[in-house]
Amino acid sequence: MRINTILILSFAMLFFALPIFAQGKIGIKTNLLYGVGTLTPNLGAEVGLSSHWGLDISVGYNPWTFSGNKKMKHLFIRPEVRYWLCERFNGHFFGVHLSGGSFNIGGIPFPGLNDKFRYEGYAAGAGLTYGYQWMIGRRWNLEASLGLGYMYARYDKFECAACGKKLESNHTKGFFTPTRAGISVIYLIK
DSSP states (O other): OOHHHHHHHHHHIIIIIHHHHOSSOEEEEEEHHHHHHHTOOEEEEEEESSSSEEEEEEEEEEOOEEGGGEEEEEEEEEEEEEEESSBTTBEEEEEEEEEEEEEEEESSOBTTBOTTSEEEEEEEEEEEEEEEEEEOSSSEEEEEEEEEEEEEEEEEEESSSSSOOEEEEEEEEEEEEEEEEEEEEEEEOO
16 A cells, blocks of 8 residues: 555544544644654644543654655554543553554664665554643643553665665564654644
8 A cells, every 4th residue: 555545544534533532622732752853744633532531643754855865754653542540631641552654764873773774664563651741721731651562563675775676575573662752742622
């Protein structure tokens, strides 16, 4: 499936399906840490399912190629179910999340990969999250979160970051890693 089709379907799910299940507040968010740290535009939404439960879905898409053909192109979607200890959108929460998407990385140092090669494939995983949200205005919140879990990647390895023949096909790698990190700004629309 083409990356554009995946992106369109992800955003359609995010903005048209989530409000149907909302029983309370709806928050639209962006993860500043992810966006600035990787130059990845990202958008998420969280809806209240009950007084202590919420559903968060975030999408990040990086289409950029930098000078010297350096790239960290990717499309990832991350759904998460959250349990709020106090009330939704305020205080401590714990979550269980899934992660999945495709990537094309080359010429950029990345944990576990040699920047002299290009890697193209997909990854999927799951993890646990802890986070905290502060109310900073009537409709604005700030969130800090960290998730740890397991990721599985399947990818092809190419000779160099810009060009080259395929060196390995269907290489697989599984590892425990941070699966989520964020400092997010949230706008509450309902």
